[in-house]
Amino acid sequence: MLLSMQGISKSFAGIAALQSASLEIGESEIMALVGQNGAGKSTLIKILTGAYQRDEGTIRFQGKDVSFSSPAESQAAGIATIYQEINLAPQRSVAENIYLSREPRRFGLLDRKAMREGAAKVLKVFNLDIDVDLPVARFNAATRQMVSIARAVTQNARLLIMDEPTSSLDEREVEILFRTIRTLKQNGVAVVFIGHRLDELYAICDRVTIMRDGHTVAVSAMNDMPKMELVRHMLGRELAAFQALARDAGSDDARPVRLELKNAGSGLRVRDVDLSIRQGEISGLAGLLGSGRTETARIIFGVDRLERGSLHFNGSERNYAEPAAAIADGIGLVSEDRKVDGIIPDMSIRENMTLALLPKLKKAGIVDRARQDEIVSRFIRSLGVKCASPDQPIKELSGGNQQKVLLARWLCTDPSVLIVDEPTRGIDIGAKSEILKLLRSLADEGLSVLMISSELEELLAAADRVTVLSDGMSVAVLPRQQLSEQNLLAAMAHQIDGASGELA
Amino acid sequence: MSAFFKSFAPKSSGDLARIGVLIALAALILFGALRYDNFLSPFNILSFLRYNSMFALIALGMALVIMTGGIDLSVGAVAALASVVSALLSPISWYAGLAGGIGAGLMVGLLNGLVITRLRIQPFIATLAAMLAANGTALLLANNQSVSVSYDTGFTVIGQDDFLGFPIPAWIALAAYILGWLFLERSPSGRHVLAIGDGEQTAALMGLKVERTLLGVYAVSGLLAGLAGVILAAQFGAGQPTEGVGWELFAIASVVVGGTLLTGGSGSVGATLAGALLLGMVFNVLNFENGLGWISLSAYWQSVIRGLFLLVVVVLQARLTSKSTA
Numbered sequence: 084m085l086l087s088m089q090g091i092s093k094s095f096a097g098i099a100a101l102q103s104a105s106l107e108i109g110e111s112e113i114m115a116l117v118g119q120n121g122a123g124k125s126t127l128i129k130i131l132t133g134a135y136q137r138d139e140g141t142i143r144f145q146g147k148d149v150s151f152s153s154p155a156e157s158q159a160a161g162i163a164t165i166y167q168e169i170n171l172a173p174q175r176s177v178a179e180n181i182y183l184s185r186e187p188r189r190f191g192l193l194d195r196k197a198m199r200e201g202a203a204k205v206l207k208v209f210n211l212d213i214d215v216d217l218p219v220a221r222f223n224a225a226t227r228q229m230v231s232i233a234r235a236v237t238q239n240a241r242l243l244i245m246d247e248p249t250s251s252l253d254e255r256e257v258e259i260l261f262r263t264i265r266t267l268k269q270n271g272v273a274v275v276f277i278g279h280r281l282d283e284l285y286a287i288c289d290r291v292t293i294m295r296d297g298h299t300v301a302v303s304a305m306n307d308m309p310k311m312e313l314v315r316h317m318l319g320r321e322l323a324a325f326q327a328l329a330r331d332a333g334s335d336d337a338r339p340v341r342l343e344l345k346n347a348g349s350g351l352r353v354r355d356v357d358l359s360i361r362q363g364e365i366s367g368l369a370g371l372l373g374s375g376r377t378e379t380a381r382i383i384f385g386v387d388r389l390e391r392g393s394l395h396f397n398g399s400e401r402n403y404a405e406p407a408a409a410i411a412d413g414i415g416l417v418s419e420d421r422k423v424d425g426i427i428p429d430m431s432i433r434e435n436m437t438l439a440l441l442p443k444l445k446k447a448g449i450v451d452r453a454r455q456d457e458i459v460s461r462f463i464r465s466l467g468v469k470c471a472s473p474d475q476p477i478k479e480l481s482g483g484n485q486q487k488v489l490l491a492r493w494l495c496t497d498p499s500v501l502i503v504d505e506p507t508r509g510i511d512i513g514a515k516s517e518i519l520k521l522l523r524s525l526a527d528e529g530l531s532v533l534m535i536s537s538e539l540e541e542l543l544a545a546a547d548r549v550t551v552l553s554d555g556m557s558v559a560v561l562p563r564q565q566l567s568e569q570n571l572l573a574a575m576a577h578q579i580d581g582a583s584g585e586l587a
Numbered sequence: 588m589s590a591f592f593k594s595f596a597p598k599s600s601g602d603l604a605r606i607g608v609l610i611a612l613a614a615l616i617l618f619g620a621l622r623y624d625n626f627l628s629p630f631n632i633l634s635f636l637r638y639n640s641m642f643a644l645i646a647l648g649m650a651l652v653i654m655t656g657g658i659d660l661s662v663g664a665v666a667a668l669a670s671v672v673s674a675l676l677s678p679i680s681w682y683a684g685l686a687g688g689i690g691a692g693l694m695v696g697l698l699n700g701l702v703i704t705r706l707r708i709q710p711f712i713a714t715l716a717a718m719l720a721a722n723g724t725a726l727l728l729a730n731n732q733s734v735s736v737s738y739d740t741g742f743t744v745i746g747q748d749d750f751l752g753f754p755i756p757a758w759i760a761l762a763a764y765i766l767g768w769l770f771l772e773r774s775p776s777g778r779h780v781l782a783i784g785d786g787e788q789t790a791a792l793m794g795l796k797v798e799r800t801l802l803g804v805y806a807v808s809g810l811l812a813g814l815a816g817v818i819l820a821a822q823f824g825a826g827q828p829t830e831g832v833g834w835e836l837f838a839i840a841s842v843v844v845g846g847t848l849l850t851g852g853s854g855s856v857g858a859t860l861a862g863a864l865l866l867g868m869v870f871n872v873l874n875f876e877n878g879l880g881w882i883s884l885s886a887y888w889q890s891v892i893r894g895l896f897l898l899v900v901v902v903l904q905a906r907l908t909s910k911s912t913a
């Protein structure tokens with residue numbers, strides 16, 4: 084055993100990111116580390132390398148108990164790491180970035196010539212013929228990623244950790260990377276490979292460790308773990324029994340289509356998406372992380388520009404240049420991360436709720452307080468927001484009630500389409516089904532809802548129809564009567580087989 | 588052929604700004620040489636260098652600090668403190684004065700570094716506090732008046748004498764800049780300074796010893812300010828607790844004019860020297876202009892004009908850099 088991490092726990096500001104997680108890696112083994120976004124993979128890695136300090140647990144590396152207090156120490160001990168975030172100093176040259184912290188020296192000074200030639204030589208292996216004296220900021224994301232990979236593989240480490248190294252690489256570059264990894268393995272190097280593209284994992288890894296919610300939930304030889312099983316472990320199952328909220332099968336096809344994407348594409352993340360939302364339905368959008376769900380929502384809401392294909396709203400073609408244009412059509416978006424681009428924590432419920440409505444609430448340039456009060460108290464009542472008063476700061480509310488306020492923010496603008504991205508993330512079970520019920524009753528009143536969700540139970544319970552994305556493409560549309568866990572998992576794991584359409 | 592030209596081409600937008608400051612310096616020297624009779628006289632050149640060496644030393648330390656993304660507001664007060672300490676110790680021997688002044692500067696610098704890295708206080712606040720403390724200490728030690736240095740131990744040689752026809756302070760500054768250039772361009776630690784300014788967290792993840800490097804940089808800044816204080820005392824024959832006011836701003840201006848970004852991560856030692864000389868040169872030119880007798884600019888007006896000149900140079904650089912990246 085090269086590395087053994089046991090019982091690792093870590094909390095950030097009282098919130099557990101890891102709870103007794105474990106990771107074991109044998110000599111010259113390639114280990115896949117997988118899990119949904121937020122499962123704790125990156126945190127586990129950072130604890131190993133000394134970027135974070137653990138609260139509990141033991142780490143044995145090469146037979147010795149270790150506790151690295153900084154990345155410098157783990158690097159010296161033979162662990163090379165490509166972190167998920169930017170790994171390079173943007174204004175420094177390519178050559179410097181490859182050698183930073185272990186520069187070749189002559190008489191104590193930098194040996195620039197050796198550095199330049201060495202850098203050019205390793206980059207040759209990666210088919211990169213670039214000017215190594217230029218700052219890395221001059222190059223695109225894929226080239227920068229290759230540079231950080233080159234930096235890692237030249238460290239002569241015993242253990243090489245790669246946190247989502249392929250996210251910005253194309254197939255050819257991934258192939259080069261895999262060739263390099265295989266060579267390293269032959270030379271006795273062990274590799275931890277964190278990734279989301281399942282076919283890549285099966286192509287290169289010997290074993291797999293699956294994490295969920297800060298726990299290690301399964302470890303297995305890669306070939307003994309069927310793809311469906313792997314996805315099931317990653318997504319897990321909520322025990323909460325959501326009531327069946329969806330409409331009866333068959334009744335939905337008659338309703339008019341309100342919003343439709345055809346062969347939509349933008350950038351690299353959204354390649355070819357067909358998607359429609361009918362009036363008064365909850366249209367589900369499923370897919371693994373990185374499949375392009377959030378990015379598709381960003382196109383509809385005008386954050387990203389539609390570059391290929393078409394977008395129709397109520398039958399007429401649109402290409403929103405900015406969210407304001409989408410909002411003018413009555414489209415609202417409740418984003419994935421409430422804390423980052425949702426709530427304004429120190430502002431009151433009243434202000435948070437009417438933020439999107441303020442322009443319309445003005446009378447002679449001043450907010451019409453009476454109308455504001457009327458609207459706020461109406462939504463607090465109808466959505467059942469539990470609060471002491473409308474003037475309470477929103478940060479004092481529970482997650483579920485914060486989410487209701489955000490829903491109200493859009494509902495009071497009287498939207499016709501509401502996009503909700505992971506509407507129940509970070510909300511306790513009871514409040515989850517309440518939010519879902521609320522979305523259901525809004526749809527019954529005619530609102531078109533696009534619900535992005537990673538939780539199968541949630542889609543099964545509330546969606547009238549689910550479109551499944553994989554790698555930026557819509558690979559299946561499951562109508563209500565075909566909606567089952569089995570079918571959803573099969574469609575999501577679909578990217579492995581490469582074929583498309585047979586489920587739709 | 589193209590490879591030949593490429594080797595001269597500026598590799599970053601900062602390079603353009605650095606070329607700009609050299610052009611401005613050359614233009615100003617040419618202007619002075621054509622307009623004033625004694626501008627290029629040995630006397631003017633030598634006294635210009637003797638006086639401006641102090642500012643050049645402080646600017647060098649400031650440049651290193653700013654390259655890490657920090658700032659050192661204490662350098663002016665530290666120079667004043669060091670001048671007092673060295674004046675007080677100068678009767679013992681000339682090297683006691685020298686060591687005392689440098690030591691005082693080094694101590695404050697180390698303290699700055701410790702407060703910033705260990706207590707995680709913003710450099711602006713930490714060095715502002717150090718500035719107030721150093722200022723108070725200087726006044727206490729000097730009893731609120733200037734402290735005359737000893738003329739018997741040879742201490743004044745450091746500030747007033749020449750070596751090979753060149754002022755000793757200028758030799759000291761030149762040596763410091765050569766060492767500074769070697770450090771930044773040719774030593775691994777120097778590259779780490781820039782990488783830290785590029786992004787402290789990334790630098791730490793890349794395995795650099797961020798805290799140690801920052802500590803070293805603030806220590807060097809304090810040491811150079813201390814050295815400037817020793818030269819101040821030796822040159823004017825007295826430790827001056829009330830001098831040094833605004834020197835930190837002069838140093839920051841030199842660094843910025845030299846094309847170093849306040850956000851850190853880029854910069855050049857040579858251009859910092861050119862920046863310091865350029866700002867000193869503006870002062871020199873204004874003095875000559877007054878000497879012509881046509882107009883008489885008070886010190887206040889000179890300050891206004893220097894400020895405007897600084898603004899013009901910085902705006903021109905911003906133009907140059909934005910064009911090159913567009």
Ligand SMILES: Nc1ncnc2c1ncn2[C@@H]1O[C@H](COP(=O)(O)OP(=O)(O)O)[C@@H](O)[C@H]1O
Nearest residue numbers: 095099100118119120121122123124125126127
């Ligand atoms: N520096 C941090 N401060 C606060 N919370 C953090 C920090 N780093 C990670 N977390 C939290 O820890 C959890 C696990 O995150 P992470 O390890 O990045 O997951 P993964 O890499 O599997 O996507 C998340 O809930 C995340 O919000």
Ligand SMILES: [Mg+2]
Nearest residue numbers: 124125167246
């Ligand atoms: Mg991660």
